[in-house]
Amino acid sequence: MTIDWVHFTPWSSLAGGALIGLAATLFILLSGRIAGISGVIGGLLRPAKGDVLWRVAFIAGLVIAPVLFQAAFEQPDIDVEASTLTLIAAGVLVGIGTRYGSGCTSGHGVCGLSRRSPRSLVATAVFMASGFLTVFVIRHLLG
Amino acid sequence: MKLLSAFIAGLVFGLGLILSGMADPSKVIAFLDLAGPWDPSLAFVMGGAIAVGSVGFYFASKRSRAVLGDVMRMPTATRIDRPLVLGSLAFGAGWGLAGYCPGPAVATLLSGRSEPLIFVLAMLAGMALYEMQTRFSGKPQ
Known part of the structure; x- marks a missing residue:
């Protein structure tokens, strides 16, 4: 294994991670809810009275964040290699998978591991392994 | 206040995502590509998030109600199932x-x-498929 020292950003990634942890902390302490993005969005497809607006407010904050960041600092690098067809396949898999699996990187990976949930530990280990394997197949076996 | 709390949580979450570099799919793939030139940054994002989140969830676990008055909606599922x-x-x-x-x-x-x-x-379509399937099979989730 070789480390890509040029692109490795330990400090900004650690600081950004700490902000994500702070967001999850604020949300569970203030609102009593899990800041799991797939759960917040998925709940909108099952609208219930009094259960919609907070989801919209959370997503609004999430969507506005890069606009503020860009105004204050710089435009973040975004580089997408996937084709349109791959994006569609990936989106469908992520949509179905996170709902059956009850969470994604935020709900299981951040919140679940923070509260030491064995269920989330299994989910995180499985989606990480699946992600490693998928990239290996695409980049090194097929590519 | 409750909407503001949700908005701020989303905002701080989003700022963290951008600062951490995780909004860039090529950086995520560089982490998932163990056999290529490996960028360990994502592990640092998770480490930072869990370090701070562990403190938050420790205090949250001691409360029966959230600060703004809602009940604590801590996940209750424990079964590791299919x-x-x-x-x-x-x-x-x-x-x-x-x-x-x-x-x-x-x-x-x-x-x-x-x-x-x-x-x-596409993700919303995938989530909608899940909703349709669970409703059709009548299984409560």
């Missing part, structure tokens, strides 16, 4: 395919690029 494992397998495959998980894709919807929009629409 939907959890198969769902996570599918999620990981989709994550590896494009380098997007739900947070970064939604956060960059206003970036002017088409990729997050295409991904999020």
Whole structure:
């Protein structure tokens, strides 16, 4: 294994991670809810009275964040290699998978591991392994 | 206040995603590509998030109500079952395919690029399939 020292950003990634942890902390302490993005969005497809607006407010904050960041600092690098067809396949898999699996990187990976949930530990280990394997197949076996 | 709390949580979450570099799918894939030139940054994002989150969830676990008065909606499921494992397998495959998980894709919807929009629409379609399937089979979730 070789480390890509040029692109490795330990400090900004650690600081950004700490902000994500702070967001999850604020949300569970203030609102009593899990800041799991797939759960917040998925709940909108099952609208219930009094259960919609907070989801919209959370997503609004999430969507506005890069606009503020860009105004204050710089435009973040975004580089997408996937084709349109791959994006569609990936989106469908992520949509179905996170709902059956009850969470994604935020709900299981951040919140679940923070509260030491064995269920989330299994989910995180499985989606990480699946992600490693998928990239290996695409980049090194097929590519 | 409750809406403001949700908005601020989303905002801070989004700022963290951008600062951490995780809004960039190529950086996520560089972490998932163990056999290529490996970028360990994502592990640092998780480390920072869990370090801070552990403190928050420790205090949250001691409370029966949230600060703003709502009940604590701490997840209650504990069973490690087939939907959890198969769902996570599918999620990981989709994550590896494009380098997007739900947070970064939604956060960059206003970036002017088409990729997050295409991904999020497909993701909503996937979530809708789940809703249809669970309603049809009559299983409460």
